[in-house]
Amino acid sequence: MNVNFTPEGLMTKAREVAQGAYAPYSKFRVGAALAMGDGSIITGVNVENRSFGLSNCAERTAVFTALTQGHKDIRAVAIAGPDAWEPLSPCGACRQVLSEFCPADTPVYYDDAKGGFITSTIGELFPQDALHALSKRD
Numbered sequence: 001m002n003v004n005f006t007p008e009g010l011m012t013k014a015r016e017v018a019q020g021a022y023a024p025y026s027k028f029r030v031g032a033a034l035a036m037g038d039g040s041i042i043t044g045v046n047v048e049n050r051s052f053g054l055s056n057c058a059e060r061t062a063v064f065t066a067l068t069q070g071h072k073d074i075r076a077v078a079i080a081g082p083d084a085w086e087p088l089s090p091c092g093a094c095r096q097v098l099s100e101f102c103p104a105d106t107p108v109y110y111d112d113a114k115g116g117f118i119t120s121t122i123g124e125l126f127p128q129d130a131l132h133a134l135s136k137r138d
């Protein structure tokens with residue numbers, strides 16, 4: 001498989017796209033970058049709405065974009081939060097959505113809010129995951 005990302009490169013991409021987040025209400029910009037099995041990188045930003053509950057996180061924007069473009073082979077995830085004051089691990093909803101497509105050992109890199117990033121895995125962030133077999137049924 002042609003997977004040619006580095007953690008630093010993927011974080012750089014997430015940081016770049018975060019600048020274009022649509023977050024006029026929270027003023028909290030987030031960017032996500034997914035390294036796909038074919039070597040491509042697919043990105044997303046948080047997209048808020050004046051009806052606040054409709055806001056969508058950067059991670060889910062990226063996953064939904066990947067699926068829309070015919071990709072579901074996610075090999076790594078990077079999350080950047082230039083406005084974050086503490087490490088920006090993904091929210092609970094995004095952990096569930098990422099787990100749909102990411103094996104437990106998929107690396108997740110996220111901003112440490114000090115200029116660096118923390119390395120984890122989806123399995124560490126979303127332990128005791130259940131019902132994976134549902135997606136394998138005919």
Ligand code: THU
Binds near residue numbers: 047056089091
């Ligand atoms: N947000 C993300 O996009 N990803 C995260 O991991 C945490 C939160 C967004 C949602 C909302 O637009 C803003 O950040 C503040 O919560």
